[in-house]
Amino acid sequence: MARIHSSKITPEHFYFSRRKFVSGLAAVAAGALLLPGCRAGSTPPVPGAGFCDGATAGAAADELGAALTPCDDVISYNNFYEFSLDKEDVGFAAREFVTSPWNVTVGGLVGKPRTFGLEDLLKGFPQEERIYRMRCVEGWSMVIPWLGFPLAQLLKQVEPLSRARYVRFETLLDPKRMPGQTFGALDWPYVEGLRLDEAMHNLTIVATGLYGKPLPPQNGAPVRLVVPWKYGFKNIKSIVKIDLVEAMPVSSWSAEAPHEYGFYASVNPEVSHPRWSQASERRIGDPRLAGGRMRTLLFNGYGKEVSPLYEGLDLAKNY
Numbered sequence: 001m002a003r004i005h006s007s008k009i010t011p012e013h014f015y016f017s018r019r020k021f022v023s024g025l026a027a028v029a030a031g032a033l034l035l036p037g038c039r040a041g042s043t044p045p046v047p048g049a050g051f052c053d054g055a056t057a058g059a060a061a062d063e064l065g066a067a068l069t070p071c072d073d074v075i076s077y078n079n080f081y082e083f084s085l086d087k088e089d090v091g092f093a094a095r096e097f098v099t100s101p102w103n104v105t106v107g108g109l110v111g112k113p114r115t116f117g118l119e120d121l122l123k124g125f126p127q128e129e130r131i132y133r134m135r136c137v138e139g140w141s142m143v144i145p146w147l148g149f150p151l152a153q154l155l156k157q158v159e160p161l162s163r164a165r166y167v168r169f170e171t172l173l174d175p176k177r178m179p180g181q182t183f184g185a186l187d188w189p190y191v192e193g194l195r196l197d198e199a200m201h202n203l204t205i206v207a208t209g210l211y212g213k214p215l216p217p218q219n220g221a222p223v224r225l226v227v228p229w230k231y232g233f234k235n236i237k238s239i240v241k242i243d244l245v246e247a248m249p250v251s252s253w254s255a256e257a258p259h260e261y262g263f264y265a266s267v268n269p270e271v272s273h274p275r276w277s278q279a280s281e282r283r284i285g286d287p288r289l290a291g292g293r294m295r296t297l298l299f300n301g302y303g304k305e306v307s308p309l310y311e312g313l314d315l316a317k318n319y
């Protein structure tokens with residue numbers, strides 16, 4: 001791959017990729033100046049303005065007693081490289097992303113391949129709220145009330161064949177609608193993967209909403225994955241394709257920097273990232289921490305539920 005070496009998730013390398021991305025955007029902007037109707041001089045709307053009005057959640061805290069991250073923070077501090085490398089700019093950059101119609105094709109090693117329209121996903125599976133912690137590999141975290149349904153319910157409908165051992169997910173590839181795909185921040189489309197038993201685990205959900213409303217673009221509209229015991233980059237956004245496969249899929253971040261971002265990516269305070277510790281995290285919007293850090297929990301606090309999946313597996317090697 002013709003890439004800048006190492007990861008762009010990290011602050012140091014972030015600078016280089018951002019420069020590359022921004023220079024690409026500058027070229028596009030220069031072209032746009034020649035066109036009528038460019039928005040120079042107009043006041044940009046606040047990203048997601050109004051989304052958080054009337055935001056609802058079934059509880060004010062997670063099962064460990066941690067307060068939900070304020071809705072405004074959840075929708076205005078995002079990683080979504082297809083739109084921007086700047087977390088606080090993603091909401092604005094994605095504000096016009098059209099997500100209807102939308103199809104998710106589920107195939108590969110299955111008995112009944114099928115394409116689900118968004119309506120099939122919303123009406124065919126009871127939507128439930130799940131309040132989950134999300135821990136980004138960069139060292140920040142949130143507590144988010146998602147809406148969605150267990151991925152297992154979807155996979156059962158397509159009848160995985162016995163040879164299927166992994167699930168591979170792909171984000172939409174459409175550089176016209178996702179301008180970040182014009183530049184080489186990653187090999188597009190964004191790809192992620194899970195072992196089949198991880199994918200079938202009841203905690204793994206297909207999210208369609210948050211805070212009681214359909215997902216806003218910056219959070220991965222209209223459907224994304226949420227696997228709460230893994231680092232946030234496993235939670236692939238704006239999914240269009242799901243394949244059941246025999247071999248371990250190569251995810252975008254593993255392809256980019258295999259020594260930094262493994263396939264498993266389970267939250268683990270004992271296994272440092274090669275360039276920083278994972279022992280603590282900054283909980284966004286938590287006034288109790290006053291900008292300080294809190295201890296990171298093994299499997300992000302979901303060890304009771306998921307540690308049986310990893311019996312006999314060396315978590316330091318399978319990072």
Ligand code: MTE
Pocket residue numbers: 009077078079080081082135136137171190218219220231232233234235236237238
């Ligand atoms: N999915 C796609 N397609 N593109 C991305 O850049 N970023 C990942 C993940 N899913 C990303 C993605 C990372 S690094 C994180 S931490 C989470 O999305 C962030 O989710 P949020 O913006 O909803 O908090």
